Amino acid sequence: MTKAVGEFYLAEDDExxxxVGPGKRHEFPAVPCDGIYPDDAALRWQVLLTGSSGEDSVATGRLRDVxxxxxxxxTVFAVPDELRTALAVAGGERLRTTAVAWAETCYPDYEISPDAAVGLLERLAALAARGVEHELSLYCWYFAP
Incomplete structure (x- = not known):
């Protein structure tokens, strides 16, 4: 079975x-997220980092499709600003706890170790902080054959 490929990246707007997409070169700041389904992961990260519930994207299981x-x-989806901000301000221990909890709950859907999950969220948090600083939105494209 072919694994999903994709990346989180910063851009000015939907247009x-x-x-972006598979095989398209670009200059956007980006973090690869191969081997996971980033839409599912983003929803879980939002719950873990913000405790969101109710009538939001987490409760409905939906992200805004671009x-x-x-x-x-x-597909390309926009990461909710709430999650972008939560990633940007999360400290090292908070990211580590979130990553480990996510890695434990997503196995066997993704074969990602807790250490690899921590590394991914640390890189993503740095990207999100850059997005907040430069007023750029966080997006993700992925291809799941």
Whole structure:
């Protein structure tokens, strides 16, 4: 079975954000997220970092699609600003706790070790902080064949 490939990246807006995808070169600051389903992961991270519940994207299990997934398995979604900010301000221990909890709950769907999960969230937090600083939105594209 082929694993998903993708990346989280910063862009000015939706119009700019749609210019990415598999095999497309770009200059956006980015963090690869191969081997996971980042839409599911983002929803779980938001719960773990913010405790969100109720009538929001976590409760409904939906993120805002910029390019809705079609039969080709490609999608682009916008990361909620609440999650971008939570990632940007989360400290080292908070990120570590979140990453380990996520890695433990997502196995066997993803074969990601707690250490690899921590590394991913640390890189993503740095990217999110850059987005907050420069007023850029956080997006993710992925391809799941």
């Amino acid at each position: 700019v954000a749609v210019k 390019v809705p997934m079609a039969n080709d398995g490609f």
